[in-house]
Amino acid sequence: VEEALAEMAPGLTDINVDTTIFRPATFIETSIDNLTESLLVGAVLVVIILLFFLYEWRVALISATIIPLSLMAALLVLNLQGVTINVMTLAGLAIAIGAVVDDAIVDVENVVRRLRRLRSEGSTQSTASIVLEASLEVRGSIIYASLIEISALLPVFFLQGLSGAFFQPLATAYVVAGLVSPFIAMTVTPAMILVLIANAPIENRQSPIIPWLHRIYDRILGRTLHTPGLAYGTVSAIVVAGLAITPFLGQELLPSFKERDFLMHWILKPGSSHPEMWRITAESCRELLTIPGVRNCGSHIGQAVGADEPYGVYFTENWISVDPSVDYDKTLNSVQELVDGYPGLVRDVQTYLKERIREVLTGSSDAVVIRIYGQDLHTLQDKAAEVLAAMEAVPGVADLKKELHMETPQVEVEVDLAKAEQYGLKPGDVRRTAAFLLQGEEVGDIFLNGKTYDVNVWSTPETRHSLSDIENLLIDTPSGERIRLADVADVRIGAVPNVIEREGQSRKIDVTLNVKGRDLGAVATDVEKTLDGIDFPLGFHAELLGEFAEREAASRSLLLAGSIAVIAIFFLLYTSFSNWRLATLTFFTLPWALVGGLLAAYFSTGVLSLGSLVGLLTILGIATRNGIMMISHFQHLEHEEGMSFGFDLVLRGARERIAPIMMTALTT
Numbered sequence: 100v101e102e103a104l105a106e107m108a109p110g111l112t113d114i115n116v117d118t119t120i121f122r123p124a125t126f127i128e129t130s131i132d133n134l135t136e137s138l139l140v141g142a143v144l145v146v147i148i149l150l151f152f153l154y155e156w157r158v159a160l161i162s163a164t165i166i167p168l169s170l171m172a173a174l175l176v177l178n179l180q181g182v183t184i185n186v187m188t189l190a191g192l193a194i195a196i197g198a199v200v201d202d203a204i205v206d207v208e209n210v211v212r213r214l215r216r217l218r219s220e221g222s223t224q225s226t227a228s229i230v231l232e233a234s235l236e237v238r239g240s241i242i243y244a245s246l247i248e249i250s251a252l253l254p255v256f257f258l259q260g261l262s263g264a265f266f267q268p269l270a271t272a273y274v275v276a277g278l279v280s281p282f283i284a285m286t287v288t289p290a291m292i293l294v295l296i297a298n299a300p301i302e303n304r305q306s307p308i309i310p311w312l313h314r315i316y317d318r319i320l321g322r323t324l325h326t327p328g329l330a331y332g333t334v335s336a337i338v339v340a341g342l343a344i345t346p347f348l349g350q351e352l353l354p355s356f357k358e359r360d361f362l363m364h365w366i367l368k369p370g371s372s373h374p375e376m377w378r379i380t381a382e383s384c385r386e387l388l389t390i391p392g393v394r395n396c397g398s399h400i401g402q403a404v405g406a407d408e409p410y411g412v413y414f415t416e417n418w419i420s421v422d423p424s425v426d427y428d429k430t431l432n433s434v435q436e437l438v439d440g441y442p443g444l445v446r447d448v449q450t451y452l453k454e455r456i457r458e459v460l461t462g463s464s465d466a467v468v469i470r471i472y473g474q475d476l477h478t479l480q481d482k483a484a485e486v487l488a489a490m491e492a493v494p495g496v497a498d499l500k501k502e503l504h505m506e507t508p509q510v511e512v513e514v515d516l517a518k519a520e521q522y523g524l525k526p527g528d529v530r531r532t533a534a535f536l537l538q539g540e541e542v543g544d545i546f547l548n549g550k551t552y553d554v555n556v557w558s559t560p561e562t563r564h565s566l567s568d569i570e571n572l573l574i575d576t577p578s579g580e581r582i583r584l585a586d587v588a589d590v591r592i593g594a595v596p597n598v599i600e601r602e603g604q605s606r607k608i609d610v611t612l613n614v615k616g617r618d619l620g621a622v623a624t625d626v627e628k629t630l631d632g633i634d635f636p637l638g639f640h641a642e643l644l645g646e647f648a649e650r651e652a653a654s655r656s657l658l659l660a661g662s663i664a665v666i667a668i669f670f671l672l673y674t675s676f677s678n679w680r681l682a683t684l685t686f687f688t689l690p691w692a693l694v695g696g697l698l699a700a701y702f703s704t705g706v707l708s709l710g711s712l713v714g715l716l717t718i719l720g721i722a723t724r725n726g727i728m729m730i731s732h733f734q735h736l737e738h739e740e741g742m743s744f745g746f747d748l749v750l751r752g753a754r755e756r757i758a759p760i761m762m763t764a765l766t767t
Contacts, residue, residue, distance in 0.1 A: 100118075101118050104116050104118060117395055117397070119394065119395060119420055120395045120396070120397040120418055120419075120420060121360050121362065121397060121418030121419075121420065121451070122360065122420070123360065123451045123452075125359065125360065125420075126356075126358045126359065126360065126451070126452070127185070127186065129359075129423075130186045131184070131185075131186060131189060134186065134189040134190065134193060135189070137193060138170075138189070138192070138193055138196070141193070141196060142163070142166060142167065144766070145162070145163070145166060145196075145200055145766045146159055146162075146163045148762060148765050148766050149162050149163065149204070149762065149766075151306065151308065152306055152308065152309070152758055152761070152762050153207070153208070153211065153306060154305060154306035154307075154309075155211070157295040157296055158207055158211055158296070160295065161203075161207055161288065161291045161292060161295060162200070162203045162204060162207055164291065165199075165202075165203040165207075165283055165284065165287060165288055165291075166196065166199055166200060166203060168283055168287065169199045169202070169203075169276065169279055169280045169283045169284075170192055170195075170196075170199065170276065172279045172282075172283060173192065173195070173272065173275045173276040173279045173280075174192075176275050176278075176279060177271070177272060177275055180271075180275075182268065182271060182272075185268060187265065187266065187268040187269040187272075188268045188269070188271070188272045189272075190269050190272075191268065191269035191270065191271065191272025191273040191276070192272050192273075192276055194269070194273055194714075194717055195272065195273045195276035195277060195280070196766070196767070197717075197721055197763065197766065197767030198245065198248050198273075198276065198277050198280055198720070198721070198724070199276060199280045200762075200763060200766040200767065201244075201721075201724060201759075201763040201766075201767075202241055202245070202280045202281055202283070202284035203280075203283075203284055203288060204759050204762050204763055204766070205237050205240070205241060205284070205728060205759055205763075206233075206234055206237055206241070206284050206285070206288045206289065206292075207288060207292065208758060208759045208762070209233045209234075209236060209237050209759075210229070210230050210233040210234065210289070210292050210296075211292075211296070212755065213229055213232070213233045214226070214229055214230075214233075214296065215305065217229060226293065226296070226298075227293060230289050230292050230293050231289070234285065234288070234289045236735055236739070237728070237731070238285055239675065239731065240675070240727050240728050240731040240732075241281050241284055241285065242281055243671055243672075243674065243675040243727055244723065244724035244727045244728065245277050245278070245280065245281045245724075246671055247668050247671050247672070247720055247723045247724065247727070248277050248717070248720030248721065248723070248724060249273075249274050249277045249278065249720070250664050250667045250668050250671065250720070251664060251668065251716045251717065251719040251720035251723070252270050252273055252274060252713075252716050252717060252720065253270075253274075253660065253664050253667075254656070254657050254659075254660035254661045254663075254664050254716065255267060255269070255270035255657075255713055255716070256270060256660075257656050257657075257659070257660040258653050258656050258657070259652070259653075259656065260649065260652070261456060261459055261649060262352075262649060262650075262652075262653035262656075262709060265353070266709070266710070266713055269713070270713075273717070309758055312757060312758065312761065313754050313757070316753070316754060316757050317750065317754065320750060320753055320754075321750070324746060324749065324750070334691055337691065337694055337698075338690060338691060338694050340694070340698065341690075341693070341694030341695075341697045341698055342694075344697065344698065344701045345697055347701070347705075348697070348700060348701055348705065348706065348707040349617070349618025349619070349620055349621060349704075349705050349706035349707065350618055350619055350620025350621075350623075350647070350650060350706070350707060350708075351618060351619045351620070351646075351650070351706050351707075351708040351709075352456075352619065352646040352647070352649055352650040352653075352708065352709055353456065353646075353708055353709060353710060354706075354708050354710060355453075356450060356452050356453070357427050358450040358451055358452055359420060359421045359422075359423060359427075360418065360419070360420050360421075360450065360451050361418070361419050361420075361421065361431075361434060361448055361449065361450060362416055362417065362418050362448075362449055362450075362451060362454060363383075363416070363417040363418075363419075363434075363438055363446060363447065363448050363449075364414070364415075364416055364445070364446060364447050364449075364464065365379065365380065365383065365414070365415040365416075365417065365441070365444055365445075365446050366410075366413060366414050366415075366444060366445040366446070366503060367379075367413040367414075367443075367444050368413060368503060368505070369411065369413050369503055369505060369507055369597035369598075370413065370507045370508075370597070371412070371413040372412070373400070373401070373412040376400055376401075376412055376413060376414075376415055377400065379415070379441070379444070380398045380400060380415045380417065383417060383437075383438075383441065384396040384397075384398060384417060386437055387417070387419055387434065387437060390430065390433045390434060390437065391425060391430070391433075392421050392422045392424070392425030392426075392430045393419050393420075393421060393422075393430070393434070394419075394420045394421065394422050395419065395420050396417060396418070396419050397417070397418045397419075398415055398416065398417045398418070399415070399416055400412055400414070400415045401413075401414060401415075402414075419434070431448070434448055435448050445500050445503070447464065447465070447498050447613070449464060456646070457645065457646065463609055463611050463645070465498065465611035465612060465613050465645065466612070466613045466614050466619060466645055466646045466647075467611065467612050467613070467614070467619075467622065467623055467626060467643070467644075467645045467646070467647060468609050468610075468611050468643075468644040468645040469486055469490075469609065469610040469611070469612075469626070469630060469641055469642075469643060469644075470602070470607050470608075470609050470641065470642045470644055471483055471486065471607060471608050471609070471610070471635075471639065471640075471641045472602070472603075472605045472606070472607050472639065472640055472641070472642070473605065473606060473607075473635075473636070473638055473639035473640075474605065474606055474638060475606075476504070476596055476599070476606065478636060478639065479504070479606060479607070479608045479639070480504060480505075480608065482633075482635060482639060482641075483501045483502070483504075483608045483609075483610050484501065485633060486501075486610045486630070486633060486641065487499065487500075487501050487610050489629050489630075489632070489633060490610065490612060490626060490629060492629070493622065493625045493626055493629055494616075494617060494622075494625070495614055495615060495616050495617030495621065495622040495625075496612045496613075496614070496615075496622060496626075497612065497613045497614060497615035497616075498611075498612060498613040499610075499611075499612045500610070500611060500612075501608065501609065501610045501611070502600075502608050502609045502610075502611075503597070504596060504597065504598060504600075504608050505596075505597055506594035506595060506596060506597070507594070507595065507596075507597045508592050508593075508594065509592070509593060509594075509595045510537060510566070510569060510590065510591075510592055511590075511591050511592070511593040511595075512529070512530065512533045512537075512584070512588050512589075512590055513588060513589045513591075514526040514529045514530065514587060514588045515587055515588055515589060518586060518587045518588075519587045519588075522576045522577075522578075522580070522582055522586070522587060523576055523577040523578060524574070524576060524577070524587060529574065529584075529587055529588055532574050532575075532584075533572070533584060533588070535556055535557070535558075536557075536558040536562075536563065536569075536572050536584075537558070537563060537569065538557075539555045539556060539557030539558075540555060540556050540557075541553050541554065541555050542554055542555065542556050558572065566590060566591075566592060569584065569590055570583060570584055570585035570590045571583050571584070571585070572584045574587070611645075612626075618705070618706050619646055619647050619650070620647060620650075623643065623645075623647035626643065627643055630643065650708075650709055653709050654709070654712065657712055657716075661716070664716075668686070668689075668719075668723060669682060669686050672685050672686055672723070672726075672727070675727055675731065676730060676731075676734070681730055684730075685723065685726040685727065685730060688722070688726060689719055689722055689723060689726075691722075692718055692719065692721075692722030693715055693718060693719060693722075695718075696711070696714065696715045696718050697715075721763075721767065725760055725763070728756060728759070728760070729752065729753065729756050729760075732752045732755065732756050733748060733749065733752045736748050736751065736752050
């Protein structure tokens with residue numbers, strides 16, 4: 100579109116076209132650029148951490164090669180599936196970096212550690228066999244850990260509607276990366292290790308941080324193993340704390356996005372004139388442009404031909420773009436303060452993404468919608484007014500309003516059948532003639548100088564200036580006589596609804612509100628309680644819709660599908676360990692990892708959004724991976740190296756796994 104406008108620019112000498120006004124593509128481009136930059140920065144940090152722990156540039160090079168290779172392979176698979184690259188796809192790959200890094204680290208670290216140990220012991224075993232044995236040791240753990248991580252995120256694919264459309268691309272990218280990464284780790288990684296490290300002197304190049312880390316961990320782990328009750332008590336206290344703060348976490352559907360494009364709805368009472376709306380719109384744009392950082396302002400009034408806005412000239416939408424260099428929150432507050440300074444009309448300030456999400460959910464641009472159903476319009480309006488008054492007492496409610504359903508004056512023409520028959524007129528003839536005279540009718544088009552002009556049949560303004568003029572409008576009869584409209588019809592001004600909306604074969608009216616100063620879940624809960632205290636006549640009822648209802652539905656889907664995923668995780672653990680006790684032990688340590696996420700949410704924003712729930716699912720997979728790797732190593736020491744299970748085995752196994760666990764945690 101912008102290229103086409105640029106090509107037309109030479110022919111639009113008297114027209115200034117600004118394509119930056121309310122350009123949603125800018126947010127998409129900025130988001131993708133930010134995520135790409137984050138991925139690159141994250142990759143650099145991963146390399147630094149690997150160098151810091153492994154202390155060998157060859158090893159760091161292997162891991163640094165495997166990570167982008169796994170991500171590129173995942174992108175190729177996504178491309179073959181026809182998946183487009185968007186913000187959520189990149190976010191899924193960014194989250195998957197933790198699993199990708201872990202797959203690379205586990206194999207590389209295990210091989211390097213075994214090479215160093217055997218070489219320091221003077222072993223004559225070939226490098227190829229050492230690499231093969233070390234890779235085979237962790238092969239099963241990598242596969243099962245990856246399957247568990249994927250299983251933990253499978254509930255996202257059961258989300259329906261907007262939530263599913265929003266988060267499923269993220270889950271798809273994560274799952275594809277999780278499937279590709281083990282394959283790369285088990286094939287490319289051993290080959291690169293053999294090529295780069297076969298003759299490298301790595302036995303004397305241990306990172307100085309590893310002995311220090313081992314000393315601290317040995318001290319803590321030794322005390323824990325001798326006094327396990329203290330460890331159990333500490334962990335149980337943390338779990339209880341996490342469970343205790345859960346009811347106090349706020350609820351949101353999605354976090355707020357800092358878009359730089361804002362839109363404002365301005366709605367006057369139905370029947371307001373076009374000049375008045377034009378005056379308000381032009382004045383508001385002039386004032387908005389005085390705010391530092393507001394680059395431009397555009398508007399549209401009413402409904403264009405073939406447009407999708409079901410409003411008259413009493414409706415305006417203003418758009419502004421904010422410069423990225425200015426303070427976002429300060430500029431938004433200035434815009435909101437200016438908009439609030441226009442009394443007597445319905446107005447709001449929103450970002451494009453928020454408005455689109457809400458429009459898709461309920462057809463309204465507000466966060467919470469109370470939709471009242473019934474058949475009688477007057478009763479609907481009375482109950483809407485009652486609900487509106489009741490909601491004013493709910494803390495945190497902002498932008499409270501009801502739909503502007505009201506009666507407007509309109510000329511009504513009711514044909515007198517008996518009189519019309521006397522003049523040989525049919526009722527349809529009278530109505531069609533009256534419609535031509537009062538509102539006009541398009542009968543054709545004229546093409547002139549490359550432009551199209553509508554041809555309408557309409558009476559002159561002075562002939563329809565008053566009710567008396569309309570009564571005196573002349574109608575042709577079949578006999579050639581001309582009679583007044585009043586001779587065959589009752590012409591009057593009546594009160595008629597400006598709009599009648601239906602849903603599910605029932606009339607409806609909405610009371611809408613936004614949330615300010617409290618979380619969405621708390622406000623919606625209070626709104627629901629207040630709504631329960633309002634009595635509705637027989638045949639009338641109200642429903643609570645909007646973001647909160649969508650979040651509740653999505654949470655139920657995640658809970659149901661998550662229960663199945665948890666069972667699948669347990670059986671994967673059993674398949675990995677071939678031991679019910681070890682599987683149960685690992686399984687019941689998983690809530691400890693989730694508690695950390697809950698505490699982090701409570702002490703940061705205090706809100707648990709749907710995105711946070713998806714994040715907790717990924718934490719569940721990562722925590723299970725660490726447990727599998729730890730216990731699988733214990734089993735290897737016992738079955739392959741002949742150590743007796745006990746204090747020494749647990750201490751050694753934990754010491755040897757602490758470095759990769761720390762690397763995975765830091766790189767994730």
